[in-house]
Amino acid sequence: MSKIPNLEHVKSYFDKRIQEHGASPRGSDWNSETSQNLRFDQLLQVVESQTFSLLDYGCGYGALADYLVAKGLDADYYGYDILESAIETARQAHAGKLKRVFFTDKAQLPACDYTVASGIFNFRGEQSFEDWTEYVLGVLGEFDRLSRRGFSSNFLTKYSDADKMRPDLYYADPMVLFDYCKRKFSKNVALLHDYRLYDFTLIVRKD
Numbered sequence: 001m002s003k004i005p006n007l008e009h010v011k012s013y014f015d016k017r018i019q020e021h022g023a024s025p026r027g028s029d030w031n032s033e034t035s036q037n038l039r040f041d042q043l044l045q046v047v048e049s050q051t052f053s054l055l056d057y058g059c060g061y062g063a064l065a066d067y068l069v070a071k072g073l074d075a076d077y078y079g080y081d082i083l084e085s086a087i088e089t090a091r092q093a094h095a096g097k098l099k100r101v102f103f104t105d106k107a108q109l110p111a112c113d114y115t116v117a118s119g120i121f122n123f124r125g126e127q128s129f130e131d132w133t134e135y136v137l138g139v140l141g142e143f144d145r146l147s148r149r150g151f152s153s154n155f156l157t158k159y160s161d162a163d164k165m166r167p168d169l170y171y172a173d174p175m176v177l178f179d180y181c182k183r184k185f186s187k188n189v190a191l192l193h194d195y196r197l198y199d200f201t202l203i204v205r206k207d
């Protein structure tokens with residue numbers, strides 16, 4: 001039985017960022033638009049068509065929706081976040097733009113061709129590494145159920161420089177998660193760990 005941690009600490013952490021920095025990379029706790037987009041580029045490697053539906057799980061203010069358009073990708077975009085203030089910011093930032101829906105209600109999570117998640121597992125606060133790992137595996141299972149064609153997610157890496165690592169962040173083991181996805185979800189899994197950030201991306205293809 002997987003433990004579902006109380007995510008209030010996650011909400012409060014990201015709420016501070018969005019209240020202070022609004023619809024900007026720092027509002028999602030990223031250092032720059034360049035690194036935010038570099039992560040999107042990795043995650044979008046799961047996509048193998050021009051037209052598709054996409055669930056952005058932990059969408060923040062929905063930066064990915066604009067990035068898809070900038071890349072010439074025609075997606076029906078669904079942005080989900082647990083944080084009401086992020087979704088409120090997203091709705092304002094994307095008002096009047098087509099083919100994007102934002103919501104916080106988990107009951108509305110749609111099945112899509114693809115699910116992507118950027119940065120949602122990074123902050124674990126005071127949860128233990130073991131409990132957080134169990135939670136992560138549970139959410140990966142959710143991605144699998146929601147995604148027809150595949151899903152992708154990024155994680156901070158345990159191969160980060162020791163002096164830069166923070167006790168409240170989750171540094172995942174890429175080998176363990178790769179192995180889990182390969183055994184549990186699909187034979188076709190990619191581990192991307194060469195894009196010069198302290199994180200890695202897992203791509204799981206289901207077709």
Ligand SMILES: C[S@@+](CC[C@H](N)C(=O)[O-])C[C@H]1O[C@@H](n2cnc3c(N)ncnc32)[C@H](O)[C@@H]1O
Pocket residue numbers: 007010011014028029030036057058059060061062063064080081082083086117118119120121122
């Ligand atoms: C680092 S921010 C990234 C936002 C966006 N993906 C981006 O790259 O700009 C992580 C977001 O994930 C959300 N989040 C964390 N855990 C979540 C969960 N279990 N379900 C939904 N959203 C979650 C947070 O509220 C926050 O808005």
